[in-house]
Amino acid sequence: MKILAIESSCDETAAAVVEDGRKVSSSVVNSQIAEHKIYGGVVPEIASRRHMENIVPVTQEALSQAGISLEEIDAVGVTAAPGLIGALLVGVNYAKGICMATGKPLIPVHHIRGHVAANYIASPELKPPFLCLIVSGGHSHIVEVLDYTRYRIVGYTHDDAAGEAFDKSARAMGFPYPGGIYIDQAAKRGDPGKYKLPKPRVEGSPYDFSFSGLKTAVINLLHNAQQKGEAVDRDSLAASFQQTICEILTDHLEKAAKELGYCVITAAGGVSANSGLRFCLEKMCRENGYSLHIPPLSLCGDNAAMVGAQAYFEFLAGNTAGFDLNASPSKNI
Ligand code: KG4
Ligand code: ZN
Secondary structure (H helix, E strand, O other): OEEEEEEOOOOEEEEEEEEOOOEEEEEEEEEOHHHHHOOOOOOHHHHHHHHHHHHHHHHHHHHHHHOOOHHHOOEEEEEEEOOOHHHHHHHHHHHHHHHHHHOOOEEEEEHHHHHHHHHHHHOOOOOOOEEEEEEOOOOEEEEEEEEOOEEEEEEEEOOOOHHHHHHHHHHHOOOOOOOHHHHHHHHOOOOOOOOOOOOOOOOOOOOOEOOHHHHHHHHHHHHHHHHHOOOOOHHHHHHHHHHHHHHHHHHHHHHHHHHHOOOEEEEEOHHHHOHHHHHHHHHHHHHHOOEEEOOOHHHHOOOOHHHHHHHHHHHHOOOOEOOOOOOOOOOOO
16 A cells, blocks of 8 residues: 655655555655754744645655656545644645545544654564654653554653753753754763763652753753853763763663563654664663664654554554544644
């Protein structure tokens, strides 16, 4: 089954053609990061307008790279939630138009389910159940993936998402938006033991996260140093921050895996591209004898291939939509 997938939930306009949920025939991503960078974050109005301009050429490119016409596609999958509402509406409405014109089924996809499904592309043998650490700009979850379309959230963040903590701390350190990758690069040059940062816990919820205290500690450290006229070793602060957040994420995931009895572990979302996190997860899984699946860097950030992968499994589960489909800015996985 060949699915044309469309993704427009944030600042990437993406289209892909994916076969049977596992084989990517094409994947095109048009990133708007350079434009949003000057504002220090994504400007929703600009994002929607750029999606509007880019969605047709990006889709045409995906079809052309896959060597397939719209008529040969079996269904259209589209991210319908969660995300920026104006951005989502562009993709959802465009997908509806294609389905109306061609008579193909319309499959709504949850963006975070898509991130999890990136692992089905990267690891063709991977099947649920497994435990997944989802870490993106808006989400930090530990999720039991019970089946391809059934999930149980066992841990979540009470304040900032991991990506948000990276980006806000990076901004305080003077890095451009989105700062996660700059912290990753700087951390390679720094000493992770140089600055002692807190590891906030959520009382009574061992799998949950709270990152705002860690972010505030970074901001306070920089502020205090500035007031005293002291220099901060930015590379070492980045390394200390990265090590701390990666240890928190890995420790909570390890605890959940042990207590819930999982030995197949996956990671998903933009922050799973982080080299420190990948290292920590690999070490933890090696020590426990778990098998670990993390998508390649190209599938960690937002893309439509992951949406096409998940759309296939949603279709098999009967989760198609009518033309009254609406986008939703927030929705549980
Ligand atoms: O999944 P994603 O592309 O978009 C959302 O669905 O939110 O995640 C974006 C997040 C941003 O916060 C970005 O800074 C972070 O992923 N990110 C990273 C790295 N690459 C992207 N964070 C840490 N290290 C990286 N190498
Ligand atoms: Zn995402």
